[in-house]
């Protein structure tokens with residue numbers, strides 16, 4: 001109780017020199033500073049009542065000191081750090097879902113920044129000076145790249161699946177193989193999305209085998225759609241059977257039922273031609289005659305979050321006209337990022353310019369070079385770390401190509417004064433947080449996902465951390 005009385009009033013804390021110094025920086029308001037003060041004082045009361053930190057709160061001077069240090073810390077946290085912070089991804093997982101999936105190409109970043117800064121022709125026909133359509137912004141590029149008749153872009157691929165089901169199969173039956181009733185990270189289940197869209201799920205075949213006759217037998221007057229879901233995030237191996245897409249195209253068109261494939265990642269770049277995985281390209285799937293195909297903008301494509309649907313004009317028109325298209329529409333930043341990304345594909349520069357494509361294609365020798373630079377620089381400038389270079393594997397991530405191992409080199413780091421978890425924590429707490437893997441009691445760095453510029457930051461972090469231990 002004695003100590004509680006030592007806490008000054010908010011009024012007198014507001015008169016404190018430190019409070020006014022922070023206020024004069026003009027980056028935060030008096031209201032916000034005062035709110036923090038009240039919160040700090042309240043927390044302090046609780047701590048005093050619970051007899052915590054008693055050694056800190058012995059005199060009024062100490063109490064004020066503590067409050068002002070805490071206030072400055074909050075101020076700095078607020079001014080210098082955002083909740084959404086840029087980080088360095090040293091895990092080697094290219095499409096890291098928790099770290100925002102794909103990073104954009106420079107071309108895309110520039111286009112997004114320019115679009116954000118001013119007004120833009122989002123729904124404006126510049127030739128006619130009249131209202132235009134946001135759908136037309138990237139449709140032409142998508143048609144050219146994929147060979148499809150038409151295209152529409154929505155918020156993400158989950159939204160694309162929902163829109164297609166709702167617009168083409170509401171209150172109708174949708175035929176899906178049991179082997180494709182998948183759950184994708186973040187609790188997106190095909191069966192649930194089906195229920196939400198009021199489409200009736202008709203499961204056919206078994207987990208490992210589905211035949212063309214299973215599809216044919218399930219077709220009724222009520223069938224609205226045949227759905228194929230690309231197994232992007234898992235693999236069924238062993239005694240399996242799946243129906244050739246060509247045969248399914250034939251069956252669906254004979255019965256005048258649209259065939260829709262949720263391709264998941266969906267790539268415009270032929271990774272399998274580079275001996276990486278077996279993902280069919282969107283172009284290949286279009287060529288086979290599938291009526292509608294949807295895929296993500298921020299997985300293998302390497303663009304902003306989006307759900308891209310390409311296919312036959314008659315079906316895309318129905319999607320565009322559906323009320324949900326308005327609900328699920330994308331904003332100008334997404335369209336800007338997507339436009340620049342698609343243009344890069346049109347000029348065949350994706351392998352060099354789109355980070356996701358580039359990083360997946362990176363050879364282990366290129367990663368080795370970066371690892372060598374790191375080891376050399378750290379060893380030259382600071383002691384205490386033990387650095388070991390090892391062969392390892394990187395993952396594509398994002399639930400994409402789960403069975404593909406990308407050969408890489410990994411630097412294992414240990415420090416004689418620090419546990420691996422403590423080192424990982426200090427790296428996360430760095431000015432630009434550095435995210436690493438911790439495995440076998442060691443911090444592991446995979447430089448596949450670290451640019452040369454970021455590499456310098458990582459080196460600086462290790463040198464400074466090492467010197468301050």
Ligand SMILES: *Cc1c(COP(=O)(O)O)cnc(C)c1O
Pocket residue numbers: 156157158159161184188229230231232233262263264265295296297306307399
């Ligand atoms: C990732 C994925 C989705 C969801 O895509 P988002 O763009 O994350 O909404 C849907 N279907 C499949 C098969 C996927 O792999």
